[in-house]
Amino acid sequence: xxxxxxxxxGSVEPSSQNQSExxxxxxxxxxxxxxxxxxxxxxxxxxxxxxxxxxEYEVPMDEDLTLLEHYPSIEISKEDLR
Numbered sequence: 001x002x003x004x005x006x007x008x009x010g011s012v013e014p015s016s017q018n019q020s021e022x023x024x025x026x027x028x029x030x031x032x033x034x035x036x037x038x039x040x041x042x043x044x045x046x047x048x049x050x051x052x053x054x055x056e057y058e059v060p061m062d063e064d065l066t067l068l069e070h071y072p073s074i075e076i077s078k079e080d081l082r
Contacts, residue, residue: 001060001061002033002060002061002062003033003058003059003060003061004031004032004033004058004059004060004061005031005032005033005034005035005038005056005057005058005059006028006030006031006032006038006056006057006059006072007028007029007030007031007038007041007042007045007054007055007056007057008026008027008028008029008054008055008057008072008073008074009026009027009028009029009045009049009052009053009054010024010025010026010052010053010054010055010074010076011024011025011027011049011051011052011053012024012025012076012080013025024074024076024080026073026074026076028072029045029054030042030045038056039056042054042056053074055072055074057071057072059071059072
C-alpha cells in the first residue's frame with residue numbers, strides 16, 4: 001500500500017475577525033513519500049519556528065482518513081490560545 005508522509009503545524013494566531021482574540025490554526029505544511037525528506041524538513045521547521053507545534057504523520061494514499069482509528073489532527077485547548 002502506497003503511503004504519504006506529512007507534517008502538520010499547530011499554532012496560535014490572532015483572529016482575523018477580532019485581533020484581540022487568539023485562534024488555533026492547524027495546517028498541513030509539507031507532504032512527501034520520502035521519509036528522510038520529511039525528517040529533515042521537520043527538524044528545519046522546528047528549529048526555525050520553536051513556538052509552533054509540529055507533528056509527523058504517515059497515512060495511506062487514496063484512503064478516507066476519517067474511517068481510520070486515528071488520523072492527522074492537533075488538539076488546541078483554550079489555555080493554548082492565551
